[in-house]
Amino acid sequence: MQDPFDTLGLEPRFALDLAQAEERHRTLSRTLHPDRNAGRPPAERRLALGRAIEVNSAWRALRDPIARAECLLARAGVLVGEGNEPRPPASLLMEMMEAREALTVARSHRDAIALEKLASAMRTRESALLEGLARAFDEAAGDRVILAQRALEDLGTLRYVRRFFAEVEAIEEELAS
Amino acid sequence: MAYSDKVIDHYENPRNVGTLDKDSGDVGTGLVGAPACGDVMRLQIRVSDAGVIEDAKFKTFGCGSAIASSSLATEWIKGKTLDEAETIKNTQIVEELNLPPVKIHCSVLAEDAIKSAIADFRAKQAARRELEKQD
Numbered sequence: 001m002q003d004p005f006d007t008l009g010l011e012p013r014f015a016l017d018l019a020q021a022e023e024r025h026r027t028l029s030r031t032l033h034p035d036r037n038a039g040r041p042p043a044e045r046r047l048a049l050g051r052a053i054e055v056n057s058a059w060r061a062l063r064d065p066i067a068r069a070e071c072l073l074a075r076a077g078v079l080v081g082e083g084n085e086p087r088p089p090a091s092l093l094m095e096m097m098e099a100r101e102a103l104t105v106a107r108s109h110r111d112a113i114a115l116e117k118l119a120s121a122m123r124t125r126e127s128a129l130l131e132g133l134a135r136a137f138d139e140a141a142g143d144r145v146i147l148a149q150r151a152l153e154d155l156g157t158l159r160y161v162r163r164f165f166a167e168v169e170a171i172e173e174e175l176a177s
Numbered sequence: 178m179a180y181s182d183k184v185i186d187h188y189e190n191p192r193n194v195g196t197l198d199k200d201s202g203d204v205g206t207g208l209v210g211a212p213a214c215g216d217v218m219r220l221q222i223r224v225s226d227a228g229v230i231e232d233a234k235f236k237t238f239g240c241g242s243a244i245a246s247s248s249l250a251t252e253w254i255k256g257k258t259l260d261e262a263e264t265i266k267n268t269q270i271v272e273e274l275n276l277p278p279v280k281i282h283c284s285v286l287a288e289d290a291i292k293s294a295i296a297d298f299r300a301k302q303a304a305r306r307e308l309e310k311q312d
Contacts, residue, residue, distance in 0.1 A: 082213040082282050093210045096217050100238040156212025163215035163238070 004058035004071055014072055015134035016062060025059035028052075065130055066162060069137075069155050076142045078152070085152050088160075096160045100167065107171045115175070119168045126161050129154055180241050181275035187245035192252050195234040197221040202305060205298025207290040211282055216243045220250060220290035222262075224298055230254050230262055235290070242280040246270050246287035259295050 005012040008024045030036070032052035037045050061067040070080050099122065106114040136150040180188070196219075199206045203224050210217040216239030223232040233251035237244045249270055254262040270276070270284035 080213075082211070085212045088210045088212045090208060093208045093217050096210070097208065097219055097236070097238070100217065101236070153212075156215075159212060159215040160210075160217070167238075 002054060002058075003075060004061045005075075007054050007058035008062065010062070012072060012075055013134075014065075014068060014137035016068065018063060021059065021062050025055060028055045065133070066155065066158050069133060069151060069158070072137055073147060073151060073155070076140075076147050077144050078148045080152070080155070085156055088156055089153070092157055092160065096164070099164055103164070103167050103171060107174070110175055112172075112175055115168065115171060119165070122161060122164055122168075126158070129158055129161065133158070180245075183274050184241055184245040184276070187248040187274070188241040191235075191244055191248040193232075193234050193248065193255075194236060196236065197223055197232065197234050202301060203298075205294040205296075205301065207292070207294030207297060209286055209289045209293055211239075211243075211286055213282070214239070216240065216283070216286065218243060218247050218286050218290050220247055220287075220294050222254065222294045222298060224259065228258050228260075230257055230259065239286075240280070240283065242274070242276055242283040243286060245274050246276075246283045247290060249273060250287040250291055254291060259298070262291055263295055265291055 003012075008021060008028065010016065010021055010024060029052060032048045032055060034045065034049060034052075037048045040048070061071055073080050099118065102118055103115070105111075106118060133151060133154050136147070136154065140146040140150060197204045197206075199221065201223075205222045205224065207220045208217070209220075216237070218235065218237040218239065220235045221233065222230045225231050233255050235247040235251050237247045250265070253265060265288065267281070267284035267288040270287055271281055274284070276284055
């Protein structure tokens with residue numbers, strides 16, 4: 001896949017202006033839409049369709065902070081994923097174990113208020129993480145070693161946070177039914 | 178992705194889910210995680226004076242394969258000595274549960290959890306012996 005920042009013609013930053021990125025996605029999608037290219041030769045129509053798919057997946061990646069961080073790390077040559085990331089610190093594992101256990105309790109008591117409290121605390125945690133990552137990416141300015149040191153651990157934490165919110169959503173659905 | 182029957186069985190009827198008192202002298206706790214997927218796994222052992230694992234409990238927040246791997250691990254280590262339990266390899270878990278390549282890291286996590294629970298128990302024992310020496 002081509003780099004999503006390049007695809008949408010955006011400056012590669014973690015602190016991305018999402019409204020601007022969405023607007024770029026919309027404009028490009030409109031030009032590449034099959035209806036707009038109906039009168040063109042088949043080769044050009046295929047090309048436009050391929051580009052349209054690329055533009056869509058670029059926008060999907062960039063609007064997700066985890067995928068966006070992974071793109072930026074890939075640009076800097078930092079390997080991510082299984083086996084390439086540091087072991088999570090014990091404090092994080094303990095925090096996430098406790099947070100998930102608290103969700104289990106809220107679920108078994110069907111306690112929507114407790115659930116919202118837990119979710120709200122994690123949203124605060126997430127905001128701080130995103131701010132920290134934005135700073136790390138700006139300050140590292142593409143330096144591979146510094147980025148690996150500063151961004152990988154927060155990226156891992158962010159994945160734990162996402163798992164937490166997936167569980168919150170599942171419980172909310174269960175409570176609503 | 179299709180899970181094997183054994184994974185589904187452990188997922189639907191996990192063995193030994195629960196908690197042991199982590200502050201107790203005869204309990205060792207292993208807490209491990211995979212940041213690439215956001216899994217967290219806790220495995221605890223209660224060890225007799227003779228060095229035999231009398232009880233094992235786990236709690237895993239993760240995918241079906243991670244839950245099955247840790248459930249199987251607790252089943253296997255119960256009744257074993259620490260030395261025997263330490264020889265369990267993730268490849269044995271992969272084979273028993275028929276895990277696909279993308280889920281091998283779940284078995285690695287379970288092996289790590291066993292080892293780190295044993296290490297925690299041994300560290301506690303060593304600390305206690307050190308205290309006794311001082312008395």
